[in-house]
Amino acid sequence: MKHLEHNQDFRLNEILFEHRNKAYGAYALRTESDRILTKAFFIGVGLLAAVSIIPVAISAFKSTETVIIQDPTPPIMIDVDKPNDPPAEVLPxxxxxxxxxxxxxxxxxxxxPTRNANENxxxxxxxxxxxxxxxxxxxxPPTPQINVPPTVISGPGTVAPPKIAPVAPVEDPNKIVEGTELSKSADFEGGINAFRTKVMNKFDVSAFEMEDVVSTKLTFIVEKDGTISNIKANGKDASFNAEAIRTIKAVKGKWIPGKNKRGESVRSYFSFPISMKFDN
Incomplete structure (x- = not known):
């Protein structure tokens, strides 16, 4: 039957390629298709069998290695000739x-322990x-007794607030104390009249030519150490004011500083008026 089919295909190819170039590749492929398919089938089966057998062959030829695990702990050696350990030392x-x-x-x-121990x-x-x-x-002996007074527990009462001592204000050492803050005003050693006499003796009147009364008021600060500073004059005549300031600076002597309410020496203002009449 197969032979008849082959002959029919052959005759069909002959009819199909009649009056054509049979050397063309399609004619050869249609003619030899059965043989090519059979050959390809056996080659594929052979490759599949080879792929399946190769792992088995490799595992068969592979040598089995035996792993030996050694115990790192050395064996215990017992010395039979060694005498027993000496008895443990008895501590006192x-x-x-x-x-x-x-x-x-x-x-x-x-x-x-002794031989003649007294067991009594x-x-x-x-x-x-x-x-x-x-x-x-x-x-x-009996333990001495310590008498602890009982704690008296009273009911709720008024708790006195803690006494807080007032904080004394820190006073500025450079503060100028004046008026009612002073318990004693500053004064010149020897009295104010002695200071006035020295001023009159030091005052230079030769530079003034007028027949009138000239006055000014001097103010200055008496320091804690008895010196004076910040001398000012508020008169109308500038020349008279300048001469008054020069005279005050030229007077030799020391001042007694003023005292505050606590009896401490403080800086304070002092005013000194000067009035003169020139007769030319």
Missing amino acids: PQTVTPPPPSVRQYDSQVVT DIVEDIPDDAIAGVKNDFTA
């Missing part, structure tokens, strides 16, 4: 700190409230 008994004298105690010291000194009946000590003392 530790010193026991004696308790206070008002507490019962018993002798807890370890006695060195061994105490078996130890009170429960006795503590370890250096001797057997079961009759402790």
